[in-house]
Amino acid sequence: MEDCVFCKIIKGEIPSEKVYEDDEIIAFKDIHPAAPIHILVIPKKHIATLLEVSEEDSYLIGRIYQVINKLAKDMGIDQSGFRVIVNCGRDAGQEVMHIHFHMLAGRKMGPKIVG
Ligand code: 5GP
Ligand code: ZN
Numbered sequence: 001m002e003d004c005v006f007c008k009i010i011k012g013e014i015p016s017e018k019v020y021e022d023d024e025i026i027a028f029k030d031i032h033p034a035a036p037i038h039i040l041v042i043p044k045k046h047i048a049t050l051l052e053v054s055e056e057d058s059y060l061i062g063r064i065y066q067v068i069n070k071l072a073k074d075m076g077i078d079q080s081g082f083r084v085i086v087n088c089g090r091d092a093g094q095e096v097m098h099i100h101f102h103m104l105a106g107r108k109m110g111p112k113i114v115g
Contacts, residue, residue, distance in 0.1 A: 001046040006098035010044050019075075024060055025067050027103075036106025037075060037082070041067055047099045050088040068103055077105040 001007040008014040010026055019039055020027035030038040043060050047053060053061060072078045082105035087094040 001098070004046060004096075004098050006040075006042055006096055006100065007046055010042075020067055020071060022067075025064060027067060027071060030102070034102075035104040035109075037077060037104065039071060039103040041071070041101040041103060042098060048097045049094065049099060050086055053099070064101055068101065071103065072105075075105070080105065083109050 005014060009016045009028065016028040018026060018028045020041070024044055025041065026044060027039050027041040030040050041064055043057075043064065045057070045060065047057065068084060072082055082103055085102040085104065086099065087102075
């Protein structure tokens with residue numbers, strides 16, 4: 001996916017502040033943080049949106065939650081708490097068409113459902 005900004009981050013063509021990487025998954029700091037801790041966790045496989053997640057991606061998506069779990073403990077926000085958001089499509093405001101899990105922490109979050 002040559003025009004995908006997150007595929008470029010995966011390939012190292014665009015710099016990012018990585019906090020985790022393995023064969024299938026990468027996590028890095030959001031360039032415009034909406035909270036003191038704002039990490040994006042993404043699969044290296046280019047999946048455009050939640051609607052493109054298929055049966056064969058089930059294990060991968062489960063592993064993303066395991067990475068989030070590990071990061072929460074490593075960053076010491078497992079006790080204080082954090083929020084995970086996946087935007088899908090226009091009305092949710094999805095800007096980057098490569099599925100990503102926002103991990104937000106470090107402050108008391110507002111309403112239960114954003115905006
Ligand atoms: P969305 O609105 O699609 O759910 O979220 C996309 C997120 O990606 C935004 O929070 C935005 O700040 C972040 N983002 C967009 N381009 C870049 C980039 O080049 N580097 C990093 N680290 N984050 C980006
Ligand atoms: Zn991509």
